[in-house]
Structures are given as structure tokens and as C-alpha cells.
Amino acid sequence: MTHHEVEKYKKPIRVLHWIHSGAFVLLFLTGLVLFIPGLGFLAEDSWTRLIHRIGAAIFIIIPIIYLIINPKSVGRGLKEAFTWGAEDMGWLIAAPRYYFLGDEKDMPPQGAMNTGQKLWWLIVIVFGVLFVITGAGMWFAKASAPAAALQWMVFVHDVAFIVTGAMFFVHIYTGVFHPLMTEAWSSITGGKISVEYAKKHHGKWYAEIPKARNKFSDRRY
Numbered sequence: 001m002t003h004h005e006v007e008k009y010k011k012p013i014r015v016l017h018w019i020h021s022g023a024f025v026l027l028f029l030t031g032l033v034l035f036i037p038g039l040g041f042l043a044e045d046s047w048t049r050l051i052h053r054i055g056a057a058i059f060i061i062i063p064i065i066y067l068i069i070n071p072k073s074v075g076r077g078l079k080e081a082f083t084w085g086a087e088d089m090g091w092l093i094a095a096p097r098y099y100f101l102g103d104e105k106d107m108p109p110q111g112a113m114n115t116g117q118k119l120w121w122l123i124v125i126v127f128g129v130l131f132v133i134t135g136a137g138m139w140f141a142k143a144s145a146p147a148a149a150l151q152w153m154v155f156v157h158d159v160a161f162i163v164t165g166a167m168f169f170v171h172i173y174t175g176v177f178h179p180l181m182t183e184a185w186s187s188i189t190g191g192k193i194s195v196e197y198a199k200k201h202h203g204k205w206y207a208e209i210p211k212a213r214n215k216f217s218d219r220r221y
């Protein structure tokens with residue numbers, strides 16, 4: 001790392017991100033086969049259902065392993081997702097002009113995650129839990145649960161699929177293709193961003209880095 005770079009995502013969180021993303025993509029594609037009636041023929045001999053269950057196991061186990069290895073990071077991440085303030089409202093108001101017109105003047109300084117990233121993170125947590133509860137119900141209680149309860153599980157699983165599926169494409173667009181997010185991709189692959197990018201996109205976080213360093217022997221994330 002040079003003097004002009006700061007570490008944004010540590011290696012364990014990057015590994016978690018990519019394995020978890022792989023599981024999500026598997027679940028999304030095999031879920032799509034079950035969701036769209038015209039694709040039903042692909043699920044006929046049940047191989048997509050098997051892959052869905054393998055994907056689900058990875059989707060559940062990987063964050064649990066991360067939690068065991070690095071509980072402090074999970075605590076900080078959860079706090080971040082559920083702490084919302086006036087600056088987030090300012091971001092939501094300024095975001096359309098920023099993302100569509102490149103007008104940065106009303107964007108408030110952001111923490112380690114900007115409000116949009118926090119929203120995605122919150123959606124991943126809330127709908128991830130709903131996926132697991134309803135998916136486990138469909139998996140293990142298909143024969144024993146009342147029909148109405150099963151219908152609800154399918155309904156909630158489908159709503160989670162639609163919401164996370166739509167936001168997944170927004171996540172990829174903003175993280176990989178948006179012209180202003182020039183260092184987002186390198187941050188989640190190599191871990192680092194330039195000081196200029198940190199100041200511009202995560203000004204509040206950048207200002208707090210020395211404090212965070214003193215507080216924890218390791219860095220955030």
C-alpha cells in the first residue's frame with residue numbers, strides 16, 4: 001500500500017463477499033427456474049433444486065464462519081446498517097442529481113458506506129434472514145406444515161427474491177459500471193482505494209481513520 005492509498009475492505013471480508021455472492025448467484029439462477037413457469041422443464045429432474053440447496057447451505061454457513069472468526073467486524077457492520085441519521089436523508093435527496101447528472105454539490109460527507117450501500121446492506125440482512133427462515137420451512141416442513149403456512153413461505157420467499165434480485169442489479173451497476181464509482185471494483189477485489197477517492201466518496205470515514213486505528217488494533221472491515 002502506498003502513502004496515497006487506504007485499506008477499504010480487509011481480505012476476510014472480500015473473501016466473504018465473493019463466496020457469498022457466488023452462492024447468491026446460484027440461488028438466484030436456480031430460483032428463477034422455479035419462479036418462471038416457462039422454465040419449469042429445467043427443474044424436472046430436480047438438479048436445479050439440488051443446486052439451490054447446495055447454494056443455500058453455502059449462503060448460510062459462510063457468514064456464520066465469518067461471525068465466529070471476526071465477531072467485532074460483524075458487530076460494526078450491523079451497527080452501520082441500522083444507524084441512520086439526517087445525513088442519510090440529505091444523501092437520498094441529493095442522490096438522483098448525483099447519480100444521473102454527476103452533480104456533487106449537495107452530497108453530504110459519507111461514512112464507510114454511503115446511504116445507498118447501507119440500504120443494500122440492510123436489504124441483504126433483512127431479506128437474507130427471511131430467505132433462510134422460509135427456505136428452511138419449505139425444505140424441512142413441506143410434508144408437515146399446514147398448506148396455508150407453506151403458501152406464506154413461498155410468498156415471502158418470492159417477495160425476497162424480487163426485492164433482492166432488483167437491488168442486486170442496482171448494486172452491480174453502481175459498483176461496477178457507474179462512471180463516478182471509479183475505485184469501487186478495485187476496493188472489493190484488491191482492498192484499497194486512493195486517498196482522493198476516500199475523501200471524495202467517504203469523507204466522514206476518512207476523517208475518522210486515525211481514531212479507528214487507535215481504538216481497534218486491526219482496521220475497520
Ligand code: HEM
Pocket residue numbers: 017020021022024025113116117118120121124168171172175176181183184185186187188
Ligand atoms: C456477483 C456480483 C457482484 C459484484 C460485481 C459486486 C460488486 C461489489 C463492489 C464493487 C463493491 C464495493 C463497493 C464500494 O465499496 O464502493 C461491493 C460491496 C458490497 N457488496 Fe457486492 N457485488 C456482487 C454481489 C453481491 C451480493 C450477491 C451481495 C449480497 C448478498 C453483495 C453485497 C455487498 C455488500 C453488503 C457490500 C458493501 C456495501 C456496498 O458497497 O454496497 N454483493 N460489491
Ligand code: HEM
Pocket residue numbers: 024027028030031032034035049052056057059060131132134135136138139154157158160161164165
Ligand atoms: C438462503 C437460504 C435459502 C434456502 C434454504 C432456500 C430454499 C428454497 C427451497 C427449499 C425452495 C423450494 C424449492 C422446491 O420446490 O424444491 C426454494 C424456492 C425458491 N427459492 Fe430459495 N432458498 C434460499 C435462498 C434463496 C435466494 C437467495 C433466492 C434468490 C435470490 C431464492 C429464490 C427462490 C425462488 C425464486 C424459489 C421458487 C419459489 C416459488 O416456487 O415460487 N432462494 N428455496
